[in-house]
Amino acid sequence: MSGVEEAFRKFATYGDTAATGNDMTGKNFSKMCKECGVMDGKAVTSTDVDIVFNKVKTKGARTITFAQFQQAMKELCGKRFKGKAPEEALEAVYGLLEGKEPGNVGVTKATTVGAVERLTDTSKYTGSHKERFDESGKGKGLAGREDLTDNSGYVGAYKGAGTYDKTH
Numbered sequence: 001m002s003g004v005e006e007a008f009r010k011f012a013t014y015g016d017t018a019a020t021g022n023d024m025t026g027k028n029f030s031k032m033c034k035e036c037g038v039m040d041g042k043a044v045t046s047t048d049v050d051i052v053f054n055k056v057k058t059k060g061a062r063t064i065t066f067a068q069f070q071q072a073m074k075e076l077c078g079k080r081f082k083g084k085a086p087e088e089a090l091e092a093v094y095g096l097l098e099g100k101e102p103g104n105v106g107v108t109k110a111t112t113v114g115a116v117e118r119l120t121d122t123s124k125y126t127g128s129h130k131e132r133f134d135e136s137g138k139g140k141g142l143a144g145r146e147d148l149t150d151n152s153g154y155v156g157a158y159k160g161a162g163t164y165d166k167t168h
Contacts, residue, residue: 003094003097003098003099004094004097004098005066006099007032007036007097007098007099007100007101008021008024008032008066008069008097009021009022010100010101010102011024011028011029011031011032011100011102012024012025012028014028014031014102015027015028015102016028022065022066023063023064023065024063024064024069025062025063026050026053026054026057026062028102029049029053029064029069029072030046030049030050030053031102032097032100032102033049033076034046034049035100035102035103036096036097036100037096038073038076038080038093038096038097040080043079043080043082044076044079044080048076048079049076052072052075052076053072055072055075056068056069056071056072056075073090073093073094073097074086074090076093077089077090077092077093080092080093081093122137123137
C-alpha cells in the first residue's frame with residue numbers, strides 16, 4: 001500500500017508548488033486515473049471519475065484525503081474490472097497505481113535541429129548582426145540593438161580616436 005500512497009502524494013503535489021501532498025484536487029485525481037490506466041474510456045470514463053470524486057469528497061471541499069481516495073478507488077475498481085471479486089479488483093487497481101509518477105505530456109522542448117541550429121549559432125553571424133553579441137555568444141541586449149551616441153567628437157569607428165595632440 002505504501003507504493004499507492006507514494007503515487008497519491010506525487011500526483012497530489014503535481015502542478016501546485018504550495019501543495020503538501022495530503023490532499024488531491026479533482027484535476028489531479030482525473031490526471032492520475034487517466035495516466036495510470038484506471039480510466040480506459042470504455043468501462044471507466046472521465047465522467048465516471050468526476051462523479052466518484054464528487055461523491056467521496058466532503059461537501060464544500062475542493063480536495064480529497066488519502067482515505068477518501070481509497071474509497072474512490074473502491075468505487076471505481078468494480079467498474080474497471082467487472083467480473084472480479086471486489087478485493088481482487090481493488091488489488092488490480094492498486095497494481096496499476098503503484099510506482100507511477102505524473103508525466104509531462106505536451107511540454108515544449110527546445111529544439112536544435114535543421115535551420116534552428118544554424119540560426120542560434122552566434123559565431124556564424126556577420127556584419128552589423130554580430131555586434132549584438134559579446135565574445136561568449138551571449139546577447140548584449142539593448143546595447144546590441146540600438147546605436148548608442150558617442151560624444152567623443154570623432155567620427156564613428158575612427159581608428160585614431162584620442163591620438164590628436166592637445167597642443168594644436
